[in-house]
Amino acid sequence: MDLALLLALMAIVIPVLLHLLTRASKPRPGTAKLPPGSLGLPVIGQSLDLLRAMRANTAEQWIQARVDRYGPVSKLSLFGIPTVLLTGSKGNKFLFFNPSLASQQPQSAQRIIGERNILELMGADHKRVRGALLEFLKPDMLRLYxxxxxxxxxxxxxxxxxGRRTVTVMPLMKKLTFDIISLLLFGLEGGAVRDGLNRDFDHVMDGMWSVPVDLPFTAFRRSLKASASARxxxxxITRETKAKLQRGEASRNSDLIACLLSLTDDSGAPLLSEEEIVDNAMLSLIAGHDTSSILLTFLIRHLANDPDTLAAMVHEHEEVAKSKGDxxxxxxxxxMKLxxxxxxxxxxxxxVPPVLGTFRRATEDLEFDGYLIPKGWQVMWMAPTTHKDGSIFPEPDKFNPSRFENQAASVVPQCSFVAFGGGPRICVGMEFARIETLVAMHYLVRRFRWKLCCKENTFVRDPAPSPLHGLPIELEPKAASP
Known part of the structure; x- marks a missing residue:
């Protein structure tokens, strides 16, 4: 696309967006009023402010400043779309359980992952695909893996x-979790195919939150190219697995692809199309390795300076190890004992939630807490608004695992701890993430001691959290453990 054509397209698109933003900002006759706040500059809105805050690790303060100024419900504009920010457990519950709020991904992510992934589907299609994924991720299946x-x-x-004196944790955790998820999803052992897929996904992630303009040398172009290669x-793999199933060389329990291919509807027809299998495999690869690697990295980061929690954790794992043979x-x-x-x-x-927050889209005019949410607007939730609420989690900045010993509703209100989302769209891989984390920590805390190499213990979000320099640490092996 040459510059003249790009400028011509902008001349057409920007006035249309301005018209939509102006029209959307006016309350509709006979309805509730719009939330307080401002849509900001046309098209840009508050997008740059939020992204700057995330990269400076001040997103929590940015959110709190809005709440202090406008209250728990406010309007703004993000990524060219009028948006309502809901905060607090009441707002989370409204967003997670309202069937008139559809999942809303950035257009860049939709094009990279595919239109038939579970995040894009609604109604019967969402229920069908989610049920298929849960068939593989239910506890009875996971215990096999x-x-x-x-x-x-x-x-x-x-x-x-x-044998290493120093390692950089974040890239190693990403490699570990990618290897695990690709093995369980596709049966891919180590080798050229898995390594190539891993390289593709490094670039797939580059443009997930980017301007979706397919121009040379942009992050979005790199992501589209890597996505096409991965797909x-x-x-x-899907075609090969289908052939193996027909020859009896694979079973429904072999991996995710085999499981999805084995599912049929009441008439015996395949439950999912090949496009749906590939799109949801793409999403599962992203969600299954990126968020878990962040959790493991930040656990290692915290334990380096929390000897009491680390000692208690080591004791727990050693007790389990005593019952095992070499x-x-x-x-x-x-x-289950960990x-x-x-x-x-x-x-x-x-x-440190791996996902700061996400969007939904209003499929009809809605009302929350006396305010109008117009059809077509985004609705956004942000994890820190409840995670850092001192009335829900006393001393919210303190690391205190004991607060999760009793999670009864009277202690932690529903939709307050939202690291995995909530409602009908709660993360299908939550139990898988638990298993992956527990196994990894079992061998890490029993085999190694470590300390941080960097005096500054900071991180940024871009959009996921990443520690300074990828978290280099000094390693010291413990006495030989099985």
Whole structure:
């Protein structure tokens, strides 16, 4: 696209957006009023302000400043779309459980992942695809895969941690979680195909939150190109797995693709199309490795300066190890005993949620707390508004895993801890993330001691949290452990 054509398109698009923003900002006769706030500059709105705050790690203060100024409900404009920001557990509950609010991804993410992924679907299609994914991710299925995850973690530590004086945690955690998820989703063992897919996904992530203009040398172009490459690989794996199922060389329990291909409707027809399988495999790869790697990285970061929690965690894991034979893999039953470790992980997710917040789209005019949410507007929730609320979590900036010992509604109101979202669209991979985290931490805390290399213990969001320099640490091996 040459410059003249781009300018011509902008001359057409910008006036249309201005008209839509102006029209949307006017209350409709006979309805509730719009929330307080400002839509800001045309098209740009508050997008740059939010992105700057995320990159400066001041997003929580940015959100709180809006709440202090406008209250728990306010209007703004993000990424060219009028938006209502809802805060607090009441707002979260309204957003998570309202069937008239559809999932809303940035256009860039939609084009990169595919239009038939579960985040884009509504109604019967969403229920059908979600049910298919849950068939693979339900506990009865996941217990079959603990041994495979155990093998991957031990192999990873032997190859990438053992014998090293220093390591950089974030890229290694991304590699570990990608290897685990690609093994369980597609049955991919280590090798050229898995390594190539991993490289593709590094670039897929580059343009997930970018201006969706397909021009040379842009992050969006790189992501589209990497997405196309990854999709070709996944489509090939899908066809190969289908052939293996027909020959009896694979079963429904082999991996996610085999499971999805095995599902049929009442008439015996495939429950999911190949496009839906590939699109949701793309999404599962992104969600299944990126968020877990962030959790593991920030747990390691915190434990370096929290000897009491680390000692309690080591004790818990050593107690489990005592019941195992040399080299014996962890089991589902072993993981159920690691309660302190998961409470620490939940507390880490509360303090540093991998996803700061997401959007929904109003499919009709809605009213919340006396305010109008017009059809077509975005509705946004942000995790820190409840995660850092001192009335819900006393001393909210303090790391305190014990606060998750009792999560009764009388202690933590519904939709207050929202690291995995909530309602009918709560993360389908929540239980998988727990297993992956517990297995990884079991071998990390028993095999190594570590300390941070950087005196500054900071991180930024772009849009996911990333610690300074990827979190380099100094390693010290412990006495040999099985």
């Amino acid at each position: 603990v041994g495979k995850i155990d093998d991957e973690v031990r192999r990873h530590l032997d190859e990438n941690w053992a 070709r690989v996944l489509a090939g 080299g014996e893999a962890l089991t589902w039953e072993d993981l 309660k302190l470790t998961w409470r620490a992980a939940q507390e880490m997710l509360r303090l």
